[in-house]
Amino acid sequence: MNFSLLMILLTPIFGGLLAYAGSALHKAVRNIFFLIFLILPFFELYQYANKTIDNFYYLTVLGQSLSLGINALSFMLSLLFSLIFLLAYIFLLFEFDKSEDSDLAILEFSFLEGAVFGVLFARDILSFFIFFEIIALIIFFLIGKGYEESHNAQLKYITWALIGANSMLAAVVFLFFKAGSFGYAEISGYLSTAPTPIVLITFVLFVIGFLIEASIMPLHVWAPITYAEAPDSVSVLLSSVVKKVGLYLFTIFVFSIFGLNLFSKIMPRVFEAPLIMYVLQWIGALTIIIGTFVAIVQEDAKKILAWSSIAQSGYILLGLSLGTPLGVAGGLLHIVNHSIFKGILFFVVGGVIYRTGTKNLSELGGLIKKMPISFISMLLAIIATAGIPPLNGFVSKYLIYEALIQNKEPLLLTIALLGGTGSFMYVYRLIHSIFLGQLPKKYEGVKEVPILMQVPMLVLSLLALLFGVLPGIPMYFVSKAEAFLGFDPIKYTLTGFPEQPGLHALNVPIISAALMGGFVVAALIFYLLPKTRSVHQLDNYYAGEILTEDVKYNYSFGFYSFFDDIIKPFNEWSIDRIYENFVGFVKTVGDYIRRIYTGNLETYVSLGIIILTIFSLIYIIGGVLW
Amino acid sequence: MVEKLVLILTPIFAFFVGIFLEGFKRKMVARIHRRYGPPLHQPLLDIIKLLSKKENISHGVMFDLGPVIFVGASILTVLFLPLPHFKQLTPYGDLIAFLYIMVIGSLGMALGAGESGNPNASIGIARALTLMLGYELPLIIAGNTLVVRYGTTDLYKFMTLQSGFNWNLFLLPLTAIAGFIATYGAMGEHPFDTVVAPQEVATGPMVEYGGKHLGLLMIGHAIQVYIETAFFTILFLGGASNIFTFILKQLGVIIVMTLFDTVFPRFRIENAVRYFWRWPTLIALLGLLIVYIGGK
């Protein structure tokens, strides 16, 4: 069979419509219909492996043909996103099983997948913009099906999305006006000879749009509340797909359309990178550190994940904007890895909410005995998040650190590493407050999530482990994508990286084997010794006091309150507050402007009469005034 | 072949060196206190006693696994430290990887302690992680300074490049001081012992552990003492050309640390972090600046 790209794009949409129609019959019909259409893209994508297609025309706008295409980078991401969509869909079925919104959610879901494919396949600045806007629109509606505060989140999200969209639209129209074409290749050709201000302005306008979607500081304001309040399956999509779409576009535009050579030509180089890339590196680094520090002091499980997601996109931006083969490989690999492990975290937290009904960390605790599978998934995910070997987060962060060392940027490296340490704090907070410690009495009856709901987390956990131990698998795709972007791909083996300039050799299976060896030795010591006796959780040392079931003694509220004290001076100038002040100012001004329409007839009439008089006077006086 | 044999024996070696260093420290503290003090092998006796206890209580699977992971990961970490003439596993992971490997043990320990459900344990871990954020900053900067200076991240090369008396302690005194303070903080000695703080949180993470669990933790701790001192030795004291010099240098580190340990009271956790972020960081940055400007 031969599938065109347009077909891949339309497959989920078609499936969604069919499922929506099927929902009139029975829920099962709907579910199965849609499931089939979510699996289909894998088969359709299969034939595009190792292929680069550039011109598949599907529409003509303003005399220009819009085209689709696929390359190594978009192939890798479309494969990844198809998987995450599929898993998120399975999760969504359970999450919405009692809600009346489920049919609509599925429909929107399908359109979202189509639009995401659209952005990935777009080969001109108009198509990508159109699909990008559709994504924002659908996300807006999907968010609204979430928690209590989700409606505020909707508004915040769409305000920023609109700012981003219009900023990009400005660049799109401007470039079309100048270059006379929408195609990536033509735009790239035009830019190579364009005057410097045009290059800079359009680049900044585009990047604002991308970075808003990627929730990079200081354009992240919408993200925490949106991630936290959206339905859990949508949070997965936001963090693992939509954010990555923004970063994908960033990659394409920086390396493929604008190109590093262009930047090197028009601006000085700092630390082996063009100035604007250097600025972006710092933006990425600040995102890491601020995102991490704020995540540490959150009290809401999904807020922690949201801020963590912000911080992790800082890593990706930092890696990508280094602009070296090593850095870009790290950034791209982290796109893949972050999608996977943040997906697990959102799935697990979603499962916990599904069973307990709360995402407030101080109300949870001790669920390890009730939900062991979720615990293991989350354990793997937090190890990956913290960047500890042998999980997948380690490899990509490692590449980014090495790239920073190669570029001789100790300050950025310090920030990035410190962010890594900070991430231990919040991931531990997360797993501790949910799974460890005292089990509240009301959750005695909690069960593990249904088996189908475990599938998403388990699949991703396995992937995280696999990609961690054998980094060669994702590197296969990443190095191809890198070659597409015009870099010399870094050398890799199935097990890690051989010694090469700027990169110390790394072999993850050996680390894992040594770790396993250590475990075996320790476990032997442990289990050969006399057996242990399990005691009740209340059988604790508590300075002589006797604990009872109804007393809540778990240490989970204000876990890092002392850390809060340390960073308090910085809280004073939070970015949110700057925006709030700005919005307040704009609103005041706007309110005064609005009062031009006084609603008072006398004002209006006198205005009209004044105009009439002036012109009569001019006429009567004749040419005297002239 | 010899290398593999050494690799397998290293953890045992590290364990005994750690025991020796601990014992030495206890003796030294006693002497400063004008006591006679326990024998040098007292930590070993403690461990044997704990491991042979018949009554072991458990709060769950993770509670049991905590000490196991701690010891297992400590063994792993040891393997990534080079010894004189032996690269060990350093060809497969460098300084950056080492930094991350080092935390696996703490993570396991934290998970185990967390499952006990004792608030003291949780508070202890919260403090430990916060303190980590504190001392990592000067440590990372100091490490970066070395990386910038030598242009490599290979721990074995650090060792060989400092051979003779090209110790970083002499060449980069500022960096070495910052590195020392950071390592000292990582050891959790006074005044940075807020994590265990017996009077406040009843030994923190260890509060619920007893019997063979505690025995394992002490094994792990002995190895950790070896790791911290060896790490500092490799980075700043020029490593060593033979194993005895190596141990001697570690002993020197322990002696200096113990001197500080015995005279200081305890910081509150906020103040500890603030301290780390202020003086050692400034010193480390100064050191970095010197290296950066003064030619690589």
Added chain:
Amino acid sequence: MVNLANPTLLVVIPLFFAFLSIIISPFLKKLIKFVPLIVSALNLVVIYFIGVKVLYGSIVLGTTAGLNPPYVIILAVDKLNFIIVLMVNVLGFLISFYNIFYMKEEPTDKFHILFTLLIMASSWISITGDLFNVFVAFEVLSLSSFGLVGYMRSKDSIEAGFKYVVQGILAGSLLLIGVVLIYAQTGTLNMAHIATKLDYVGSLEKLVPYVLIFFGLAVEGALFPLNSWLPDAHPAAPSGISAMLSGIVTTTAIYAIIRVTVTVFNYSAFIPYLFIIALLTLFFGEIAAFFQKDLKRMLAYSTIGQTGLFVLAFSVGTQASISASVAQMVNHSFSKAVLFLVAGIMIEAQGSRNIDDLKGFGRVNILTSILFVFAALSLIGVPPFFGFFTKLAILQTLLDFPGFLGYLSFALVLFAAIIEGVYFYRVFKILFEKSDKNFQAENPWLVISPFILVLILVILSSRPMSVLNFTNDIANQLIQRTIYLTSVLGGLK
């Protein structure tokens, strides 16, 4: 065989029916409500026959007496006229269908008669070739819409109607003085004839009447600063009338401005000023809309903003810009009509115009809400809706405007788009918010008209380029004014 392709019919049919219904209304009160429907249906038939000719490039003329132009009242339909009159009658048809079910309080006969007159006047303005006719038609239009705005006889509708009357009269007098001055200078009222004679008139003598006519039309066209009647009148009027005022009356007034500016005065000197006025209209309209809590008032201010947008596009003065402007006019008329009609349904269901009271409406009446969302998305210009392509075209032409002002307007249009997006999305949010409020179910008859309009928008969205190509033809024909002049002046010889 009667020649159906006669523009005169477009005025005569409604007028005839209006008078007829006045006569028969005492006897057949119940039937009067079908009159506007029949009228606009008949008009559409005529427009079809005219359209066939117009689309082949000819200009269809109609005269009222046997004399030759220019000494006769003449009705001329070129492509621009055609699309405007088509919109007038399509919207008139659908809105009158909506009105049949919307207006419940009997007797409604006067309402429908006034509505017929409104259709008549709007059609008349859109096809007339005579400057004085413009004035007369506007008077008829104003009179009928005064009556319709105040038709509900509630306190605020009477107040709004009064404000409208005062300003409408002001506008009428400005327009009249302008026409009189023109007549004094050229001795003719035929647009084409004036255009040929104006070449010999001094610049100041040209400027003053132009400005007067412009401001006269600007009152109806909702241009800043003369649009202050609109935010009161639109919300107070019955929803069908709001839709008509917003979708048609404003559009015809802007059409008249375009016609007068391009064809009659061929005036480029005033364009920078028009540009600034449009910019201010856009800016203040959108800002004011952002702060509204009343749904219909918000839509009314949004109309002001949109008017600013397409006048802005027009005032760049190139062929592409006029094309974009007309396309946006089409988009605005249809989508704003839907919004007002749907707003009417919503207000009826909940009994209040406050946006916040709509919480959860979309969960009960899903079809209505989806219509609202579609129309609003097209209005904001979210791809892949038709509005996006018109916005794209507008933005592109704005860069043609020389100098700094072009870039400024470019940025400001995008800024306005953000504001507009935010307040419409806010309504979406409220519509689909969870709430336990009970709403009346939607009246299916009322939904038909907006549904058809949305269907039209969807069809336009699927073929945006055909529409833009057509508007490009329109602009081309408009810019080559000699064709219009010669065919009007020599067409009937």
